Amino acid sequence: MRRHWIVRGLKFVLFAAVACAVFGLIVMSLWNWLMPPLFGWRLITFWQALGLFILTKVLFGGFRGRPGYRMHWRRRMAERWEQMTPEEREKFRGGMRRGCGPFREPAAESGVTSKT
Numbered sequence: 001m002r003r004h005w006i007v008r009g010l011k012f013v014l015f016a017a018v019a020c021a022v023f024g025l026i027v028m029s030l031w032n033w034l035m036p037p038l039f040g041w042r043l044i045t046f047w048q049a050l051g052l053f054i055l056t057k058v059l060f061g062g063f064r065g066r067p068g069y070r071m072h073w074r075r076r077m078a079e080r081w082e083q084m085t086p087e088e089r090e091k092f093r094g095g096m097r098r099g100c101g102p103f104r105e106p107a108a109e110s111g112v113t114s115k116t
Helices: 002-039 046-061 069-083 086-099 106-110
Strands: none
Touching: 002 046
């Protein structure tokens, strides 16, 4: 049983190394193909491309597992929405408009008039 976990761990490490190498090469190739001709920037090395890839994953995408797991709230909200009556839906929309900033009209609510 223990040998099974060791082999499985080695396979995971090998797969992760190959995936990092492939993504690093893709980022390096795309960068070196697009950036110097378009913006006059310098070419980058494989290690710089790998660092850039990891940085973008951390800043923008994260390293998420199970992509559908974090979106369970969306399914739950859709189920609740389907069970609402039209009056309840309109009440919900009105509450969202009042409480979610961009839907407000600050000049009308605060009594301030704009000067033209």
